[in-house]
Amino acid sequence: MNRIKQNNIFIAGGGTGGHLFPALTIGDYLKKDGMNVIYIGSKHGIENKYFKENNINAELLDIKGIQRDLSLKSIIKNLYFPIRFIKSYIISRKLIKKFNPKAIIGTGGYSSGLPILAGIHMKIPTMIQDQNSVPGLITKKLHKKVNLICIAYETARQYINTDNIVFTGNPIRQSIKKIDKIKAKEKLGLDINKKTIFVLGGSQGSQIINNHIYKNIKYYNNQNFQLFLQCGKNNYKSIPKKISETKNIIIKKFIKDMSIIYSASDLVISRSGALAISELCYMGKAMILIPFRFAADNHQELNANEIKNNQACIKINENELEMGILEQTVDKVLKNPKELDLLENNALKIAKGNSTEQITKQIKNIINA
Numbered sequence: 001m002n003r004i005k006q007n008n009i010f011i012a013g014g015g016t017g018g019h020l021f022p023a024l025t026i027g028d029y030l031k032k033d034g035m036n037v038i039y040i041g042s043k044h045g046i047e048n049k050y051f052k053e054n055n056i057n058a059e060l061l062d063i064k065g066i067q068r069d070l071s072l073k074s075i076i077k078n079l080y081f082p083i084r085f086i087k088s089y090i091i092s093r094k095l096i097k098k099f100n101p102k103a104i105i106g107t108g109g110y111s112s113g114l115p116i117l118a119g120i121h122m123k124i125p126t127m128i129q130d131q132n133s134v135p136g137l138i139t140k141k142l143h144k145k146v147n148l149i150c151i152a153y154e155t156a157r158q159y160i161n162t163d164n165i166v167f168t169g170n171p172i173r174q175s176i177k178k179i180d181k182i183k184a185k186e187k188l189g190l191d192i193n194k195k196t197i198f199v200l201g202g203s204q205g206s207q208i209i210n211n212h213i214y215k216n217i218k219y220y221n222n223q224n225f226q227l228f229l230q231c232g233k234n235n236y237k238s239i240p241k242k243i244s245e246t247k248n249i250i251i252k253k254f255i256k257d258m259s260i261i262y263s264a265s266d267l268v269i270s271r272s273g274a275l276a277i278s279e280l281c282y283m284g285k286a287m288i289l290i291p292f293r294f295a296a297d298n299h300q301e302l303n304a305n306e307i308k309n310n311q312a313c314i315k316i317n318e319n320e321l322e323m324g325i326l327e328q329t330v331d332k333v334l335k336n337p338k339e340l341d342l343l344e345n346n347a348l349k350i351a352k353g354n355s356t357e358q359i360t361k362q363i364k365n366i367i368n369a
Helices: 017-032 046-053 072-079 081-099 113-121 137-142 154-159 181-187 207-215 217-221 233-238 258-264 274-283 296-309 318-323 325-334 337-350 355-368
Strands: 008-012 036-042 058-061 104-106 126-130 148-151 165-167 195-200 225-230 249-252 267-270 287-289 313-315
Touching: 008 017, 008 081, 008 113, 017 036, 017 046, 017 274, 017 355, 036 046, 036 081, 046 058, 058 081, 072 081, 081 113, 104 113, 113 126, 113 137, 126 137, 126 355, 148 154, 148 355, 154 165, 181 258, 195 258, 195 325, 207 217, 207 225, 207 318, 217 249, 225 258, 258 274, 267 274, 267 325, 274 287, 274 296, 274 337, 287 296, 287 325, 296 313, 313 337, 318 325, 325 337
Parallel strands: 008 036, 008 104, 036 058, 104 126, 126 148, 148 165, 195 225, 195 267, 225 249, 267 287, 287 313
Antiparallel strands: none
């Protein structure tokens, strides 16, 4: 059925939520404009399960990223990469011939590169939406060949030697909406008279942040605020038996409706993934950012620096956790309403609320060029 439609468009990306959710958000907006969106992902990324659970039609490639460590297991896995690469490139070409898309949009991750490369070779309009302050590998390799790159940070320009760049910001999911704080707390069963801290470590959680909270559970249990921790589905089983939910602490695997917990929060402790930062700025949240130190090209550190330079967050490094810096910072911010307000207002100043509309506008431009 898709084959006979004249308004097909490919959106390729995934591996992590930071690449998948921008793809879905852009796709939702394009569907409103009558486009038939066909998602392309990897059989090995989180998108595989997500597409199945949400009944989303998608084409999945047998492609994996290169393992970065030098263990024997990783070296053996990397031996299969050339085969997967060639196979996925051939399938990408076949998909283009089958569906004849008007454009191919990449949102990053190892599943986005080959559909874009095939599109370039087959003269299909192509665009990359890059989420981070440091462009990803696909952007760096293909930036001179695609029709356009939409960046989320102005600082990303310094890494790309091309003129086909537009600053749009990151797409914000349509489900992210501002809700009255008291109503949000009531929906979550939280005390409306207490400050609320939301802790998240990205779409898959952060074991390092989780373990730090568990280790300092007495501190968080005995404060005049409540803590809501999204630990990640894979980390839920590793919660120590002695840790139990109290009136002050709620632990969940994953939160589907982020609008409610964002709205209920007075302070958010988070990794500095690009998508999380964009949503937190859009919601005007005070942030403590803890960059993941092993992120590719150190992009989380640079993302956090960008927000810190705008006085919209407080940055804490992983090695400072053991020093009690996080708890000291939480005390300081929650006891200082002026600092809390400053962080919130500065976050709102750098938010780009119309980013998704800008991105879809650029997609239409390359189609009609």
